[in-house]
Amino acid sequence: MRVLLIKPSLSNVYRWGPQTDIITPPLGLEYIAAYIKDIADVRIIDGLLETVNLKAIAKAIEQFQPDYVGISWNFSSQIDIARRIANIAKTHGCRTVVGGWHPTLVPSETLEFHSIDIVVRGEGEITFKELIQNNSPIGIPGISYKKDGKQIHNPDRELMNLKIIRPPARHFRSGAAKKTYNFFGIPVDCMETSRGCPYSCNFCCIHHFHRKKYRQHAIRNVIKELHSSEIRNRATIIYIIDDNFVVDPKYIIELCNAIIRSRINKYFMTQVRVDMVVNHPEVFEKMADAGFIYLFLGLESFSDVTLEKLNKQIKFKQIKYALKILHDLGFFVHGNIILGAKLEDTKQDIESTIEIAKNLDIDLLTYSLLTPYPGTKLWEQVLSEDLFLTRDWHEFTWSHPVIKYSHLSSDDLSNYLTMAYKETMSFNRPWQGLRRLVETRGLKFNLLRIDPIDIFKMYFQLLKNLRKILSTK
Ligand code: B12
Numbered sequence: 001m002r003v004l005l006i007k008p009s010l011s012n013v014y015r016w017g018p019q020t021d022i023i024t025p026p027l028g029l030e031y032i033a034a035y036i037k038d039i040a041d042v043r044i045i046d047g048l049l050e051t052v053n054l055k056a057i058a059k060a061i062e063q064f065q066p067d068y069v070g071i072s073w074n075f076s077s078q079i080d081i082a083r084r085i086a087n088i089a090k091t092h093g094c095r096t097v098v099g100g101w102h103p104t105l106v107p108s109e110t111l112e113f114h115s116i117d118i119v120v121r122g123e124g125e126i127t128f129k130e131l132i133q134n135n136s137p138i139g140i141p142g143i144s145y146k147k148d149g150k151q152i153h154n155p156d157r158e159l160m161n162l163k164i165i166r167p168p169a170r171h172f173r174s175g176a177a178k179k180t181y182n183f184f185g186i187p188v189d190c191m192e193t194s195r196g197c198p199y200s201c202n203f204c205c206i207h208h209f210h211r212k213k214y215r216q217h218a219i220r221n222v223i224k225e226l227h228s229s230e231i232r233n234r235a236t237i238i239y240i241i242d243d244n245f246v247v248d249p250k251y252i253i254e255l256c257n258a259i260i261r262s263r264i265n266k267y268f269m270t271q272v273r274v275d276m277v278v279n280h281p282e283v284f285e286k287m288a289d290a291g292f293i294y295l296f297l298g299l300e301s302f303s304d305v306t307l308e309k310l311n312k313q314i315k316f317k318q319i320k321y322a323l324k325i326l327h328d329l330g331f332f333v334h335g336n337i338i339l340g341a342k343l344e345d346t347k348q349d350i351e352s353t354i355e356i357a358k359n360l361d362i363d364l365l366t367y368s369l370l371t372p373y374p375g376t377k378l379w380e381q382v383l384s385e386d387l388f389l390t391r392d393w394h395e396f397t398w399s400h401p402v403i404k405y406s407h408l409s410s411d412d413l414s415n416y417l418t419m420a421y422k423e424t425m426s427f428n429r430p431w432q433g434l435r436r437l438v439e440t441r442g443l444k445f446n447l448l449r450i451d452p453i454d455i456f457k458m459y460f461q462l463l464k465n466l467r468k469i470l471s472t473k
């Protein structure tokens with residue numbers, strides 16, 4: 001059995017902001033590959049690589065002649081590219097399977113497309129393995145498929161026990177891929193230590209995907225993975241992709257102690273919540289000691305009323321306090337703001353957000369527009385109040401307006417998005433971050449882990465990218 005796994009390009013994903021310079025490995029497909037490598041001849045094509053386009057994909061399918069083509073469709077706005085790949089695979093007689101966040105959110109709609117045979121809902125490791133083993137979708141939990149023109153949705157699969165999950169099969173990466181994965185110019189690898197999140201922000205589709213459950217990997221397995229040759233020999237910075245890294249302070253302190261004890265000497269970045277910083281500063285101190293340098297925080301809004309409407313369970317006062325704690329610990333802090341986060345927002349609300357952003361002591365701020373996904377409270381509200389401007393997934397990029405507001409037009413929102421970047425992206429911010437990284441934790445402390453050339457390279461890339469954005473918008 002031959003299986004080709006494809007991660008489509010991000011051609012229609014969020015094009016704003018410096019994070020477009022982050023090119024990360026196809027971790028989801030590498031997890032899947034780990035489960036089928038013993039029962040199938042597997043290859044992975046990563047559409048993020050410069051050399052990969054639809055022609056190259058068609059050629060690879062022609063040469064490899066896979067029985068199954070599996071497409072990873074995480075961003076809803078990848079609809080065109082995901083469908084075009086499925087079309088190519090179908091013309092070569094392959095069975096097409098799509099998995100990832102988008103098909104999991106809307107399996108029926110996904111199956112309506114003529115070139116898609118099977119949808120794997122939720123985590124794909126065991127479901128896809130069983131599909132390949134049985135060479136049939138019948139009776140396999142977690143699968144939706146078509147039979148005689150009718151859709152069949154098998155029951156959900158139980159969530160996996162992450163304590164015994166196999167590590168991702170990173171060895172499927174090509175030489176070009178190894179050279180490509182970078183975070184602002186620094187070799188990066190991705191890892192996962194948990195899945196899910198216990199919070200319920202009203203715009204976030206995580207509950208639909210992970211069914212309100214939060215699960216952790218075994219610490220000894222995380223450490224083993226960090227010591228694997230693919231990570232040890234190539235990556236300088238490890239991006240822990242967990243949606244919410246600090247949920248269980250005890251686990252994080254144990255994990256950080258294990259990282260320190262095992263002398264991994266890598267830098268780390270991840271995503272965390274403001275309230276955890278404020279309530280558990282000791283965890284963040286330990287993270288700094290373990291090599292965490294870059295933290296992403298979903299700030300979403302500076303208005304307590306809006307934060308409450310989003311069910312974010314944080315306050316503006318906590319945002320400011322969290323920034324101080326993190327800066328005192330030497331972290332580089334990246335925050336994201338949702339413009340128009342409240343459906344009643346006025347021009348004045350957005351202008352005041354931009355004013356506050358200008359004066360906020362943070363190293364990098366990015367912005368997005370409120371975007372609803374099925375399975376969220378926001379989706380239900382926008383649907384019931386008939387507020388969708390479009391239901392075309394192509395537009396669900398977080399940078400296109402997709403909702404009707406009472407006091408804001410689509411042009412207003414697009415203009416404010418441009419304005420927010422232009423007015424608040426200051427070159428001083430990342431430089432301050434660099435100074436802090438060097439001064440606060442001490443140059444010696446940081447140099448233990450990273451080549452100084454790398455850190456300057458990272459900042460240079462960050463600034464170059466900011467300049468590019470500012471000059472083109
Ligand atoms: C890391 C990450 C990023 C990184 C890298 C993204 C990239 N280049 O791929 C960065 C920071 C750049 C990023 C940015 C954004 N992201 Co993001 N990101 C993630 C995150 C946290 C982890 C992805 C990951 O590696 N997961 C780990 C692997 C193991 O899981 P997986 O890929 O989902 O694969 C599993 C299953 O989905 C399934 N599966 C997946 N593919 C396939 C294929 C087959 C054949 C099968 C059988 C199964 C299968 O099986 C796998 C194993 O269980 C996810 C949320 C999440 N927890 O997954 C959001 C997520 C994908 N991001 C999201 C969004 C919205 C964005 C932004 C638009 C946000 C913004 N406002 O800026 C931007 C887009 C910018 C861009 N140009 O990429 C949304 C997408 C929602 C949607 N429906 O479109 C998600 C789901 C977060 C959320 N809860 O809303 N992101």
Ligand code: SF4
Pocket residue numbers: 197198199200201204205206243244273298
């Ligand atoms: S936005 Fe973050 S904190 Fe809120 S539910 Fe999603 S992952 Fe959890």
